[in-house]
Amino acid sequence: MAETKRRRVGRPSEQVLSRVLIVEAALALIDEHGAQGFGMRDIARSLGVRPSALYNHVENKDDIYRGIRELIGERITWDGLDDAPWDVALAAWAREYRAAFAAHPPTVALLAVMPISPTSSVSVAYDRVVHALGRGGWGRGEALNVLVALESFILGSALDAAAAPDMMDPGERDDVPEFSAAYREREELVRSTGASPADQAFETGLQLILDGLRAAAAARAR
Amino acid sequence: MAETKRRRVGRPSEQVLSRVLIVEAALALIDEHGAQGFGMRDIARSLGVRPSALYNHVENKDDIYRGIRELIGERITWDGLDDAPWDVALAAWAREYRAAFAAHPPTVALLAVMPISPTSSVSVAYDRVVHALGRGGWGRGEALNVLVALESFILGSALDAAAAPDMMDPGERDDVPEFSAAYREREELVRSTGASPADQAFETGLQLILDGLRAAAAARAR
DNA sequence: ACCTGAACACCGTTCAAGT
DNA sequence: ACCTGAACACCGTTCAAGT
Numbered sequence: 001m002a003e004t005k006r007r008r009v010g011r012p013s014e015q016v017l018s019r020v021l022i023v024e025a026a027l028a029l030i031d032e033h034g035a036q037g038f039g040m041r042d043i044a045r046s047l048g049v050r051p052s053a054l055y056n057h058v059e060n061k062d063d064i065y066r067g068i069r070e071l072i073g074e075r076i077t078w079d080g081l082d083d084a085p086w087d088v089a090l091a092a093w094a095r096e097y098r099a100a101f102a103a104h105p106p107t108v109a110l111l112a113v114m115p116i117s118p119t120s121s122v123s124v125a126y127d128r129v130v131h132a133l134g135r136g137g138w139g140r141g142e143a144l145n146v147l148v149a150l151e152s153f154i155l156g157s158a159l160d161a162a163a164a165p166d167m168m169d170p171g172e173r174d175d176v177p178e179f180s181a182a183y184r185e186r187e188e189l190v191r192s193t194g195a196s197p198a199d200q201a202f203e204t205g206l207q208l209i210l211d212g213l214r215a216a217a218a219a220r221a222r
Numbered sequence: 223m224a225e226t227k228r229r230r231v232g233r234p235s236e237q238v239l240s241r242v243l244i245v246e247a248a249l250a251l252i253d254e255h256g257a258q259g260f261g262m263r264d265i266a267r268s269l270g271v272r273p274s275a276l277y278n279h280v281e282n283k284d285d286i287y288r289g290i291r292e293l294i295g296e297r298i299t300w301d302g303l304d305d306a307p308w309d310v311a312l313a314a315w316a317r318e319y320r321a322a323f324a325a326h327p328p329t330v331a332l333l334a335v336m337p338i339s340p341t342s343s344v345s346v347a348y349d350r351v352v353h354a355l356g357r358g359g360w361g362r363g364e365a366l367n368v369l370v371a372l373e374s375f376i377l378g379s380a381l382d383a384a385a386a387p388d389m390m391d392p393g394e395r396d397d398v399p400e401f402s403a404a405y406r407e408r409e410e411l412v413r414s415t416g417a418s419p420a421d422q423a424f425e426t427g428l429q430l431i432l433d434g435l436r437a438a439a440a441a442r443a444r
Numbered sequence: 445a446c447c448t449g450a451a452c453a454c455c456g457t458t459c460a461a462g463t
Numbered sequence: 464a465c466c467t468g469a470a471c472a473c474c475g476t477t478c479a480a481g482t
Contacts (some may be wrong), residue, residue: 039475149423179366
């Protein structure tokens, strides 16, 4: 991807860089080498350019983080979900949200922390989520609480999916028998269902939340 | 906290540092100045010591992170919860878990990402959670999925609580009317209940998950 | 306007020297 | 064993010089 020919000093005849190019290169580096080992110098090298050149298109490293966050955020859409029943729409959105981050595991740790810019497309999705919950009978203030709770679960699950798979492994310990047995029984579940531990936990939690929401909607309908 | 007298070179007559002292100093700095502006040099200065001295007690900076994580993790206990009904015990543990992180907001971003050492006390809490869910009728493999889902929600909620309070603020936008209205209605909820938005969302989500769990337990009992 | 090249302040970490 | 002091490689960022 990097030009091997050395460029002369001075403005090049045709533009070499752009903000999107830099952000995409950064994301590719993170995917390849993880969150560490992704520095301004690395990004510059992968683009065949000197580090200082990046600053013509990007404010600083944080700005690149913001760009990546927007890039991933744009992939979380609400397309067509307005026609589905509210609980189905909510589930589909939650799965898409988590999948967008899970596609780039090392980014989760970086981005889950970052404030989302209100100008981005996520606000539009928020708008539709509130609308969907309205169809289920929720007042808007309460709907926002449900939305934030759901989003917390989604981001937490994305973090879990990005973590080392054997992070919880109790190993040879014998002072936590219930937990050790549970860990081994889950391995059996993984084998029989083919779903990863993180996927299983996410689906379990998502169903619990949806069950809770449906029960509340049903109670309200009575 | 720092000695103003300059120390001579060579081994001091009495030990100045220790691992716990370093970890506690680091946590205090994070609480005061946030996650940035907390470097080895800062920790050393607050202890009245040179940066290189830290490496006699600590492997590296990551090791300090691990120490902080353990420090906070130890505060999440399961004391006495074995006697309570399983759903009450679970709720109490979840609140305590989140509160332990919420007490040090800037650490959440750092630690949520980190693998937890299996030797730590969290495994013991896991053991009791699996046990409590067993009392509710869950098989151990499924109980582990519930546990991970709950933990994802807790950590996601801790991240949310640590985020800037106006992170979602739609401001003057008029293309997301449902969301804007929800944001303003929630402000009303905050005023009337006195609970912060993050607290409200956490309680909402926790109740939804518990409702889902109770419904499953009830269905099983039939 | 947009690149290179050189520099800046700062970072985590290593290690010899000293007691 | 455990501190200081000096050094190392590396980092994000700035800026003059060049086209």
